[in-house]
Amino acid sequence: MTRKILFDTDPGCDDASALSLALASDELEVVGVTTVAGNTTIENTTRNALSVLELHDRTDVPVARGCAAPLWRPLETAEHVHGSSGITGSPPVPDVETIDTSGTRFMLEQVYEHGDELTIVAVGPLTNVATAIAIEPDLPELIDEIAIMGGAALCPGNSTPEAEFNFYVDPEAAQRVVRDGNPRLIGLDVTQDATLTAEFVEELAERDDPHRTLAAWFGYSEVDAIREGELSGEQVVHDVTVIIDLIDDILEYRRFPVNVGTDDGDFRGAVVCDVNDVTGTPPTANVALEVNVPAFRNRIAELIEKL
Ligand code: RIB
Ligand code: CA
Numbered sequence: 001m002t003r004k005i006l007f008d009t010d011p012g013c014d015d016a017s018a019l020s021l022a023l024a025s026d027e028l029e030v031v032g033v034t035t036v037a038g039n040t041t042i043e044n045t046t047r048n049a050l051s052v053l054e055l056h057d058r059t060d061v062p063v064a065r066g067c068a069a070p071l072w073r074p075l076e077t078a079e080h081v082h083g084s085s086g087i088t089g090s091p092p093v094p095d096v097e098t099i100d101t102s103g104t105r106f107m108l109e110q111v112y113e114h115g116d117e118l119t120i121v122a123v124g125p126l127t128n129v130a131t132a133i134a135i136e137p138d139l140p141e142l143i144d145e146i147a148i149m150g151g152a153a154l155c156p157g158n159s160t161p162e163a164e165f166n167f168y169v170d171p172e173a174a175q176r177v178v179r180d181g182n183p184r185l186i187g188l189d190v191t192q193d194a195t196l197t198a199e200f201v202e203e204l205a206e207r208d209d210p211h212r213t214l215a216a217w218f219g220y221s222e223v224d225a226i227r228e229g230e231l232s233g234e235q236v237v238h239d240v241t242v243i244i245d246l247i248d249d250i251l252e253y254r255r256f257p258v259n260v261g262t263d264d265g266d267f268r269g270a271v272v273c274d275v276n277d278v279t280g281t282p283p284t285a286n287v288a289l290e291v292n293v294p295a296f297r298n299r300i301a302e303l304i305e306k307l
Pocket of ligand 1: 010012013014015038039123124125149158164165166238239
Protein backbone atom coordinates (compact mmCIF):
# COMPACT_ATOMS: atom_id res chain seq x y z
CA MET A 1 0.00 0.00 0.00
CA THR A 2 1.34 3.46 -0.84
CA ARG A 3 2.12 5.80 2.03
CA LYS A 4 0.35 9.18 1.78
CA ILE A 5 2.68 12.05 2.59
CA LEU A 6 2.19 15.78 3.16
CA PHE A 7 5.52 17.39 2.23
CA ASP A 8 6.35 20.40 4.43
CA THR A 9 9.34 22.13 2.95
CA ASP A 10 11.63 25.17 2.48
CA PRO A 11 13.07 24.55 -1.02
CA GLY A 12 16.05 24.67 -0.96
CA CYS A 13 17.93 22.35 -3.29
CA ASP A 14 17.88 19.22 -1.16
CA ASP A 15 14.17 19.79 -0.53
CA ALA A 16 13.64 19.99 -4.31
CA SER A 17 15.61 16.77 -4.77
CA ALA A 18 13.59 15.03 -2.04
CA LEU A 19 10.26 16.13 -3.51
CA SER A 20 11.37 15.02 -6.98
CA LEU A 21 12.23 11.52 -5.72
CA ALA A 22 9.03 11.28 -3.68
CA LEU A 23 7.03 12.07 -6.83
CA ALA A 24 8.92 9.34 -8.71
CA SER A 25 8.29 6.73 -6.04
CA ASP A 26 5.51 4.13 -6.37
CA GLU A 27 5.65 3.66 -2.60
CA LEU A 28 4.73 7.28 -1.76
CA GLU A 29 1.74 9.43 -2.72
CA VAL A 30 2.34 13.17 -2.28
CA VAL A 31 -1.13 14.46 -1.30
CA GLY A 32 0.10 18.03 -0.97
CA VAL A 33 2.93 20.44 -0.27
CA THR A 34 3.10 23.11 2.44
CA THR A 35 5.86 25.67 2.27
CA VAL A 36 7.71 27.36 5.10
CA ALA A 37 10.38 30.07 5.30
CA GLY A 38 13.84 28.75 6.03
CA ASN A 39 16.49 28.29 3.35
CA THR A 40 15.00 31.43 1.81
CA THR A 41 11.92 33.64 2.11
CA ILE A 42 8.41 32.20 1.96
CA GLU A 43 7.93 33.85 -1.44
CA ASN A 44 10.96 31.98 -2.80
CA THR A 45 10.27 28.64 -1.11
CA THR A 46 6.70 28.71 -2.39
CA ARG A 47 7.70 29.62 -5.95
CA ASN A 48 10.42 26.97 -5.85
CA ALA A 49 7.99 24.29 -4.70
CA LEU A 50 5.70 25.16 -7.63
CA SER A 51 8.72 25.01 -9.98
CA VAL A 52 9.59 21.50 -8.86
CA LEU A 53 6.05 20.31 -9.59
CA GLU A 54 6.09 22.11 -12.94
CA LEU A 55 9.40 20.43 -13.87
CA HIS A 56 7.89 16.99 -13.29
CA ASP A 57 4.45 17.77 -14.80
CA ARG A 58 2.86 17.28 -11.39
CA THR A 59 1.00 20.55 -10.96
CA ASP A 60 -1.95 18.40 -9.87
CA VAL A 61 -0.32 18.35 -6.41
CA PRO A 62 -1.75 21.26 -4.34
CA VAL A 63 0.69 23.72 -2.75
CA ALA A 64 -0.31 25.81 0.29
CA ARG A 65 1.83 28.70 1.44
CA GLY A 66 2.79 28.39 5.11
CA CYS A 67 4.52 30.42 7.79
CA ALA A 68 6.69 33.32 6.63
CA ALA A 69 8.77 33.49 9.80
CA PRO A 70 9.64 31.45 12.90
CA LEU A 71 7.20 31.39 15.83
CA TRP A 72 8.73 34.50 17.36
CA ARG A 73 12.33 34.97 16.20
CA PRO A 74 13.35 36.95 13.08
CA LEU A 75 13.89 34.74 10.03
CA GLU A 76 17.49 33.79 9.21
CA THR A 77 17.97 32.29 5.72
CA ALA A 78 20.70 30.35 3.84
CA GLU A 79 20.92 31.77 0.32
CA HIS A 80 24.71 31.49 0.63
CA VAL A 81 24.15 27.72 0.51
CA HIS A 82 21.17 27.36 -1.84
CA GLY A 83 21.58 30.36 -4.17
CA SER A 84 19.98 33.81 -4.23
CA SER A 85 16.52 32.47 -5.17
CA GLY A 86 16.93 29.54 -2.80
CA ILE A 87 17.47 27.03 -5.59
CA THR A 88 20.15 26.40 -8.21
CA GLY A 89 19.76 25.33 -11.83
CA SER A 90 17.11 26.90 -14.04
CA PRO A 91 13.87 25.18 -13.09
CA PRO A 92 10.75 26.22 -15.04
CA VAL A 93 8.85 29.33 -14.02
CA PRO A 94 5.71 27.92 -12.43
CA ASP A 95 2.49 28.26 -14.43
CA VAL A 96 0.28 27.47 -11.45
CA GLU A 97 -0.57 29.26 -8.22
CA THR A 98 -0.88 28.06 -4.66
CA ILE A 99 -4.30 27.14 -3.31
CA ASP A 100 -6.05 29.84 -1.27
CA THR A 101 -5.81 27.95 2.01
CA SER A 102 -2.91 28.72 4.38
CA GLY A 103 -0.27 26.04 4.93
CA THR A 104 -1.28 25.23 8.50
CA ARG A 105 -5.00 25.08 7.67
CA PHE A 106 -4.28 22.85 4.66
CA MET A 107 -2.10 20.63 6.83
CA LEU A 108 -4.96 20.20 9.32
CA GLU A 109 -7.41 19.52 6.49
CA GLN A 110 -5.13 16.71 5.27
CA VAL A 111 -4.83 15.35 8.82
CA TYR A 112 -8.63 15.14 9.17
CA GLU A 113 -9.08 13.77 5.64
CA HIS A 114 -6.38 11.07 5.67
CA GLY A 115 -6.02 10.32 9.38
CA ASP A 116 -3.76 7.37 10.18
CA GLU A 117 -2.86 6.90 6.50
CA LEU A 118 -0.96 10.22 6.53
CA THR A 119 2.71 10.90 7.24
CA ILE A 120 3.81 14.51 7.61
CA VAL A 121 7.31 14.80 6.11
CA ALA A 122 8.84 18.02 7.44
CA VAL A 123 12.20 19.00 5.97
CA GLY A 124 12.41 22.68 6.87
CA PRO A 125 12.02 24.70 10.05
CA LEU A 126 9.09 23.19 11.98
CA THR A 127 7.00 26.36 12.21
CA ASN A 128 4.01 24.97 10.26
CA VAL A 129 4.01 21.64 12.10
CA ALA A 130 4.34 23.21 15.55
CA THR A 131 1.50 25.63 14.76
CA ALA A 132 -0.70 22.76 13.58
CA ILE A 133 0.02 20.83 16.80
CA ALA A 134 -0.79 23.94 18.85
CA ILE A 135 -4.18 24.16 17.09
CA GLU A 136 -4.82 20.39 17.15
CA PRO A 137 -2.92 18.78 20.07
CA ASP A 138 -4.21 15.33 19.03
CA LEU A 139 -2.49 15.64 15.62
CA PRO A 140 0.32 13.13 16.38
CA GLU A 141 -2.25 10.50 17.41
CA LEU A 142 -4.56 11.24 14.48
CA ILE A 143 -1.94 10.50 11.77
CA ASP A 144 0.50 7.69 11.10
CA GLU A 145 3.62 9.67 12.00
CA ILE A 146 5.76 12.78 11.62
CA ALA A 147 9.13 12.29 9.91
CA ILE A 148 11.50 15.24 10.11
CA MET A 149 14.89 16.21 8.77
CA GLY A 150 16.43 18.19 11.58
CA GLY A 151 18.72 18.36 14.54
CA ALA A 152 22.20 17.16 15.37
CA ALA A 153 21.48 14.66 18.13
CA LEU A 154 24.90 13.23 18.96
CA CYS A 155 27.07 15.05 16.39
CA PRO A 156 28.20 18.63 15.68
CA GLY A 157 25.81 21.12 14.11
CA ASN A 158 26.03 22.83 10.72
CA SER A 159 24.74 26.27 11.75
CA THR A 160 26.42 26.55 15.12
CA PRO A 161 28.73 24.06 16.83
CA GLU A 162 25.60 22.47 18.37
CA ALA A 163 22.68 23.28 16.06
CA GLU A 164 21.46 22.02 12.70
CA PHE A 165 19.88 24.71 10.47
CA ASN A 166 16.17 23.75 10.68
CA PHE A 167 16.33 23.56 14.46
CA TYR A 168 18.44 26.73 14.69
CA VAL A 169 15.99 28.82 12.63
CA ASP A 170 12.96 27.94 14.76
CA PRO A 171 14.04 26.21 17.98
CA GLU A 172 10.73 26.82 19.76
CA ALA A 173 8.89 25.01 16.96
CA ALA A 174 11.44 22.18 17.00
CA GLN A 175 11.07 21.84 20.77
CA ARG A 176 7.30 21.47 20.51
CA VAL A 177 7.53 18.87 17.73
CA VAL A 178 10.17 16.68 19.41
CA ARG A 179 8.31 16.96 22.75
CA ASP A 180 4.74 16.38 21.51
CA GLY A 181 5.03 14.87 18.01
CA ASN A 182 6.79 11.54 18.65
CA PRO A 183 8.71 12.05 15.37
CA ARG A 184 11.26 10.14 13.38
CA LEU A 185 14.18 12.51 14.01
CA ILE A 186 16.50 12.28 11.00
CA GLY A 187 19.38 14.63 11.65
CA LEU A 188 22.98 15.29 10.70
CA ASP A 189 23.90 12.11 12.59
CA VAL A 190 22.88 10.20 9.45
CA THR A 191 22.51 12.80 6.68
CA GLN A 192 26.23 13.61 6.81
CA ASP A 193 26.88 9.96 5.86
CA ALA A 194 24.00 9.55 3.37
CA THR A 195 25.87 11.17 0.50
CA LEU A 196 26.13 10.98 -3.28
CA THR A 197 29.49 10.71 -5.00
CA ALA A 198 30.72 13.57 -7.15
CA GLU A 199 30.93 11.13 -10.09
CA PHE A 200 27.24 10.22 -9.74
CA VAL A 201 26.19 13.88 -9.80
CA GLU A 202 28.56 14.71 -12.68
CA GLU A 203 27.13 11.90 -14.84
CA LEU A 204 23.60 13.14 -14.19
CA ALA A 205 24.59 16.69 -15.15
CA GLU A 206 25.45 15.47 -18.66
CA ARG A 207 21.88 14.34 -19.29
CA ASP A 208 18.81 16.29 -20.44
CA ASP A 209 16.16 17.65 -18.09
CA PRO A 210 14.79 16.80 -15.62
CA HIS A 211 18.03 14.95 -14.77
CA ARG A 212 20.24 17.95 -15.50
CA THR A 213 18.26 20.16 -13.12
CA LEU A 214 18.23 17.40 -10.51
CA ALA A 215 22.03 17.27 -10.78
CA ALA A 216 22.18 21.02 -10.09
CA TRP A 217 20.06 20.42 -6.99
CA PHE A 218 22.05 17.38 -5.84
CA GLY A 219 25.30 19.28 -6.26
CA TYR A 220 23.90 22.41 -4.66
CA SER A 221 26.48 23.34 -2.18
CA GLU A 222 30.17 23.66 -1.93
CA VAL A 223 29.62 22.41 1.57
CA ASP A 224 30.45 18.76 0.95
CA ALA A 225 30.08 16.11 3.61
CA ILE A 226 32.77 16.84 6.15
CA ARG A 227 34.63 13.95 7.75
CA GLU A 228 37.28 14.41 10.39
CA GLY A 229 37.29 18.08 9.44
CA GLU A 230 38.12 17.38 5.79
CA LEU A 231 35.88 17.89 2.73
CA SER A 232 34.98 14.42 1.48
CA GLY A 233 34.19 15.33 -2.14
CA GLU A 234 30.79 13.72 -1.56
CA GLN A 235 27.50 15.59 -1.63
CA VAL A 236 25.15 15.79 1.31
CA VAL A 237 21.46 15.79 0.35
CA HIS A 238 19.94 15.98 3.82
CA ASP A 239 16.19 15.98 3.04
CA VAL A 240 16.47 13.10 0.54
CA THR A 241 17.39 10.81 3.46
CA VAL A 242 13.88 11.08 4.91
CA ILE A 243 12.24 10.03 1.63
CA ILE A 244 14.52 7.04 1.07
CA ASP A 245 14.01 5.89 4.67
CA LEU A 246 10.21 6.02 4.29
CA ILE A 247 10.57 3.79 1.22
CA ASP A 248 13.26 1.35 2.35
CA ASP A 249 13.82 1.69 6.14
CA ILE A 250 17.51 2.45 5.58
CA LEU A 251 17.99 4.01 9.02
CA GLU A 252 18.47 2.54 12.49
CA TYR A 253 16.81 4.39 15.36
CA ARG A 254 16.91 4.54 19.12
CA ARG A 255 14.20 6.08 21.28
CA PHE A 256 15.26 8.82 23.70
CA PRO A 257 13.76 11.67 25.68
CA VAL A 258 14.70 14.61 23.44
CA ASN A 259 14.62 18.35 24.00
CA VAL A 260 15.80 21.38 22.00
CA GLY A 261 17.67 24.42 23.31
CA THR A 262 15.74 27.67 23.02
CA ASP A 263 18.12 30.14 24.61
CA ASP A 264 19.82 32.90 22.63
CA GLY A 265 23.32 31.61 23.15
CA ASP A 266 25.42 28.60 22.18
CA PHE A 267 22.59 26.15 22.84
CA ARG A 268 19.97 27.69 20.53
CA GLY A 269 18.64 24.78 18.45
CA ALA A 270 20.88 22.24 20.19
CA VAL A 271 19.41 18.76 20.61
CA VAL A 272 19.54 17.27 24.12
CA CYS A 273 19.26 13.46 24.04
CA ASP A 274 19.04 11.61 27.37
CA VAL A 275 21.03 8.63 26.01
CA ASN A 276 21.75 7.16 29.47
CA ASP A 277 18.24 7.81 30.79
CA VAL A 278 19.60 9.90 33.66
CA THR A 279 16.37 11.89 33.84
CA GLY A 280 14.09 8.85 33.99
CA THR A 281 11.64 10.66 31.71
CA PRO A 282 9.72 8.76 29.00
CA PRO A 283 11.26 8.77 25.49
CA THR A 284 9.75 11.32 23.10
CA ALA A 285 11.40 10.70 19.71
CA ASN A 286 12.98 8.06 17.49
CA VAL A 287 16.49 9.30 16.76
CA ALA A 288 18.23 8.03 13.59
CA LEU A 289 21.82 7.03 14.33
CA GLU A 290 22.93 4.68 11.50
CA VAL A 291 22.33 4.64 7.73
CA ASN A 292 22.71 1.95 5.08
CA VAL A 293 24.54 4.05 2.47
CA PRO A 294 24.58 1.49 -0.40
CA ALA A 295 20.82 1.01 -0.05
CA PHE A 296 20.40 4.80 0.02
CA ARG A 297 22.38 5.26 -3.18
CA ASN A 298 20.79 2.31 -4.99
CA ARG A 299 17.26 3.54 -4.41
CA ILE A 300 18.14 7.06 -5.57
CA ALA A 301 19.68 5.68 -8.77
CA GLU A 302 16.51 3.64 -9.37
CA LEU A 303 14.13 6.53 -8.73
CA ILE A 304 16.03 8.88 -11.02
CA GLU A 305 15.42 6.55 -13.95
CA LYS A 306 11.68 6.92 -13.32
CA LEU A 307 11.79 10.71 -13.68
O1 RIB B 1 20.49 21.39 7.88
C1 RIB B 1 19.98 20.93 6.66
C2 RIB B 1 18.53 21.30 6.53
O2 RIB B 1 18.38 22.72 6.54
C3 RIB B 1 17.93 20.85 5.20
O3 RIB B 1 16.56 20.63 5.36
C4 RIB B 1 18.16 22.04 4.31
O4 RIB B 1 17.23 22.09 3.23
C5 RIB B 1 17.90 23.17 5.27
O5 RIB B 1 16.47 23.35 5.34
CA1 CA C 1 15.00 21.77 3.88
